[in-house]
Amino acid sequence: MSDVMEFEGNKDNISTKAYLEEAVSQPEISSLASVASHHSAPGSQPLGTGLEARGVHAWFGKHHALADVNLDFPAGTVTALIGPSGCGKSTFLRTLNRMHEFIPGAAMAGEVLLDGKDIYEPGTDVTKIRLKVGMVFQKPNPFPSMTIAENVLAGLKLAQLKAVNKDDLLEECLHRAGLWNEVKDRLKAHGGSLSGGQQQRLCIARALAVKPEVLLMDEPCSALDPGSTLKIEETVRQLIESVIVVIVTHNMQQAARVSDYTGFFLSDGGPGQLIETAPTSEIFSRPKDPRTEAYVTGRFG
């Protein structure tokens, strides 16, 4: 356990200036004006080499929650993470954008490579990592004191970024989250005045507004009705043009519908482990591991 990283409270090393300069010089910022339909144009956004977890372990104090997870998230794909409750899916997801370290006593080991660079490397700007690896939470959490429009653009303020044209960015993100038609006439209403499903799509729009390379979604539909769920799944499929999506779900049909790859996690008393990962169709039709088969056929967990 010598290479375990202990997070030391809250360290602030902010240098968003560098990010700003870099971001402004990139072509996709100037193409923010394009709306959802333009995103289907191939190659409209340059994709990185993807996200990669190598030998990731996670602890909560002494409790070893996750052991040795190796998983690739190639560019242009959606990966679903499935498994019974408490097997470490959320924990794993939170190691991917360094949200894990918010929990006092949390520790991790291994590497998470984003475009080939370890995000846990000393000297890395955490805020910059979280900009590149966005997150949508299980419970919709819009900022209640802000309007719908302010919510979508909140990331710009929070990360001190500049947008070329805020109105275009607002419209684009709401389109991509499948919410534009429902809220275009009430952008000045409060975020909390939307329904739960709309709030969740608002949170997706908010996450997209800072142009993440990766979007982590932790059971984003677990509190939603089937209609909203379908809308979000559509959104996810459209996102793969520009964003790598990792989605945790308890819903097998959802995993089958949205994902290209599926990873199955399981904890047999000890720390959670990645049992099997394969293209989604294989996981559901001919899983290699009997435990995976038991789980996806509903005989277990």
Added chain:
Amino acid sequence: MSTPTSAPLQSEIPPAREIILTRRFSDRVFRGVVTAGGFVSLVVLGLIALFLASRSIDIFKTFGFHFITGFKWDSGDPDNGIAPVLGIGAMLIGTIVTAVVGLVIALPVSVGMALFLEYYMPIRLKKSLTMVIDLMAAIPSVIFGLWGFFVLMPHAIYWAKLLHKYFGWIPFLDVQAPIFERSPFIAGLVLSIMIIPIVTSISREVFSQVPLDRIQAAYALGATRWTMIKAVVLPFGSSGIAGGAMLGLGRAMGETVAVYLVLNLYFQPNFQVLFSAGGSVASMIVTKFGEAGQLELQGLMAAGLVLFIVTLIINFLSNMIVKRTSRTGN
């Protein structure tokens, strides 16, 4: 007559049922005790008001509204035929001026300290520092007054001179004569130190209740700690801060001994906070109480009643502000 489509509908709607809740015996006992407790405090409050009112009724009969708006306080001299004139206008204005000065100084310090305690302090130090601040609230006000007079005042005079030198062009930072001791500014400073603990601990309490999912949402969007605080913590805490500030204001307005020691009472309205002339209803009551004659004593009772009512109004307003901001803030 209504339209045919709605007529049958209306006849189908039954009258609302009366919902009767039968409470358990233990519930009823508890309710009784709590209600009685609340009632007692209301009764005590009412009795105090009644006592003050009965003692000061003659004053209001004699001086009318001039008692509140008048600036002169003269118990008169019956032997020489000088009629008494009693008015607490200057003292009321002074009370508000010193309390506002105190609050203007205390509020940013308290909010800053609360943010620091909640979001920047290592957890081990946080507990002990919180305790120290809470202890500060328990220090008797005469100690603050003495400290203010002997320790703070010499420094504060220097700060006042600096303020006057560079910001004297602002009307309320000007002085009519270069006398800086025992000014509303110094009284406000002492008051601010007295109310900082309560405003800080209320703000900190509110900040500690910010929902974690909102904080995490902000961090997940690449927020720094400070941008997170601006976007999430302050909007959430605004109502609590306002409530704490109003409580502090109420306490500052009622403060007696400390202000008595560091403020030069002067029966003229003075808005120049750096100048050595101010007012405070509470301090005036202590100052005059010892050698007050029959009529003057009644005047002091009346002053007490006015202060009592003003404090009630402030509390009422603070409640309204808290309600209003909490509705828009969340």
